[in-house]
Amino acid sequence: MEDSIDKCRILYKGDMIAAMFYIMTGMILFVFSAGLYYFNISPGFQYLSIGFFLFFIYCTGKGLLMYYVSRKRWLFYEGLHHLDLTTIKQEIEYTHFRIEKKQTNRRVYVYALVFFCTSAFAGIFSVYKPIIMGTSIPIALISGIELSIGMLTEFRLREYYRILLKNQSW
Numbered sequence: 001m002e003d004s005i006d007k008c009r010i011l012y013k014g015d016m017i018a019a020m021f022y023i024m025t026g027m028i029l030f031v032f033s034a035g036l037y038y039f040n041i042s043p044g045f046q047y048l049s050i051g052f053f054l055f056f057i058y059c060t061g062k063g064l065l066m067y068y069v070s071r072k073r074w075l076f077y078e079g080l081h082h083l084d085l086t087t088i089k090q091e092i093e094y095t096h097f098r099i100e101k102k103q104t105n106r107r108v109y110v111y112a113l114v115f116f117c118t119s120a121f122a123g124i125f126s127v128y129k130p131i132i133m134g135t136s137i138p139i140a141l142i143s144g145i146e147l148s149i150g151m152l153t154e155f156r157l158r159e160y161y162r163i164l165l166k167n168q169s170w
Helices: 002-038 043-079 085-123 129-168
Strands: none
Touching: 002 043, 002 129, 043 129, 085 129
């Protein structure tokens, strides 16, 4: 059981690192947004800068919320010396919920990535090139980032879930 509490701490520490990645991505998007807005060469750059700014707000907000929730759970497990059966059952339910949520989100992100990459490519040949590409590129970028981080987190959650189920049977 002592090994399980270390796994809990490691999982939520990893979630805090993922949250910091979201915050860093938000800051990078802000730099791109400010640069594109400042060097506004065409309407497409203006739309692109607005999209990057909105996703800066999204990534930063999501990162801060993830960090808050993960740190709260990490501190909870830092204060525990051993896991009892009730805590393991609650953690199993919460982890199962998170895995199912990741699976649903993964489908949405794949569809969004395919649709907006296709529309960004089709926008090259359109009269409305600035609007189509300026809105499709940020959405495709964020969908790809969300998909990759979500899959990495899902892999970690599945392994953690397997370990929790094994410890529950003890």
